[in-house]
Amino acid sequence: MSDRRSITRDALAIGAATGAYGVSFGVLAVGAGLDVARACAMSLLVFTGASQFAVIGVLGGGGSVAAAMGPALLLASRNAAYGLSLVPILRGSRLSRALQAQLVIDESTAMARAQEDPGDARHAFLSTGLSVFVLWNAGTLVGALAGEGLGDPRDFGLDAMFPAAFLALLAPQLRQPGARQAAVAGVLIAVALLPLAPAGVPVMLAALGVVPGVLAARRAAA
């Protein structure tokens, strides 16, 4: 995993997959009543896919903008935990960190945290963040302009691609002390809450899985 070229290649693959979902977002956003400018502005400025899909899901179903905000923010809240987990990795001036922060999403965090070397982690964060940013926005524009008729990403198995990618990026992180306990706790919390809690809450609260992880790591070190 330490070869920068292989990191860049994987980052481009993740960008391509999210780009295909960007097309789907553009199509659905226009279908839900947004114009092309607003669909594209949302991908540029909000830039967190799950929240964007939640907004157009509510609007497309006839809900109000106010009703769309809650689910969108719940889904965006995990980015705050990602931002914290990236504190040791993101370097540079405050302005540089403020710019990089727009790229804090599932994919960039997973790629960065999968690297052992701090320099590789920074490269993974930036190459994944930029690749996803460019291709997600390009996809949104294409989808918003084209409208219906581009096919469902699920027909190509793209929805199964994302959990597979996150599993592959999680695996190297499981070697650190306490990580297995944290992962199991996270899965249990999320699956238990999935049928009960609004979208976004299961993954956000799974962050509490860090507690048994840290306790196990400290027991192992003591």
Added chain:
Amino acid sequence: MSWAALIGLAAAAYLLKAAGPVLAGGREMGPRVDQVLALLSVPLLAALVAVQTLDGGERIVIDARVPALAVAGVLVWRRAPFLVVVLAAAATAALLRAAA
């Protein structure tokens, strides 16, 4: 959706992302904090894998994503390259759906 609502959502989403890196970034945190931060992404990503595989809109759904993730799991365990893992998962789900 008004531009004001869109900008408001963007600002809130950005503040969530930026809080950690802008306020706490750029300084040494000490080994105990670093350990917590290094572990923090683990339960989140594990939960994301589970939710993206099972989510059917606030209920659990078992569909082609489950065997696709199983294939990915075996390949990750066998240390297959990242691209092989994600393409095999996509192909598994696509083939199962085409056959159904």
